[in-house]
Amino acid sequence: MKSELKVKYLQFLLGKKKDSNEGFTLIELLVVVIIIGVLAAIALPNFLNQTAKAKQAEAKTTMSQVNNAQALHRNTNNDFAGDMSTLALGLPVATANYTYTISGGGDTAGIEAQAANSAMKGYHGGNAFFKDGNSNSVIATVGCEADQAGNSAPGYPSLSSAATTLAGAAACGSNFSPVK
Template identity: 55%
Template sequence: MNSTFKFKLIQALNKKNGNKGFTLIELLVVVIIIGVLAAIALPNLLGQVAKGRQAEARTNLGTINRAQQAYRLENATFTTVSNLPVITTSTYYGSVADQASGNINQLGAAHTVTANTTYQNDILDYGSAVGQTNAGVYSAVICEQTSNPSAAPGLLTVGPGTATAACANNARLIQ
């Protein structure tokens, strides 16, 4: 190889290594890409957090429904939540309460659970009902409030504790 060519090649490589780093344009492109990805991912992440919090209410009400069915099998009537031998969690929701308008009798029972005040704008209220027909068939539902509790405050109403449990107009069936 020609010595002048070698010299110029080495000189060019040395000069190129002196310009290390990012240009402002490259940095701006990276920041914009990260911003777009964050704008897409953040709403999805927040929705998943709310769904995780709402799982507490669904779990508690499912436990109450199963306990009511077991109590009905042993005692020929449904009972209040306080008489059931179950423990529920209350991190994001208050304790499970008997629905004020529901009759608790041998036909069925209804329950509600509302979000703690800290989370009222983020998560929905839930209700459940359980019943048994004369043929001995149990029906149990868990209902979710259809609108944000801050927009429509008040307890979720679940169909009265009758032989066939159902959701009311302001709720949708989730189980």
């Protein structure tokens, strides 16, 4: 009798296989959907922030190229260029992300990069030619990033050819920080 009991018990256990047609319960599906929603809510703002930073890299690069070209133009022509075409860099004055404006001539020149949408920061930069305390000719260059995102015109940095120090010759405007 004992062996018959063992056989019947094994048959019972083998007969308890899960039916392959069973699916997920509604609760299980809801839990999975909620978890995916929470993960998406966390990841989406980070993704959008990274895309804005990538677009802002365009403005930083353009500003740097213009500042360098302005310094070279000043050394060659004894004045700064007044527009993008005079610099002959082949850079556009407007892209999908930014509109660039150059002001210059004489001993100072500035560039502003106005963002196309309010999720990105504006930039401004510039160059100032001045004589330091030892009467050496110096070109001060500055690049600045807005502290807050927004698409208003950033204006130009503080530029002075009458200064005797780098900090006095070219400095970021209010609500702007130097680009690192």
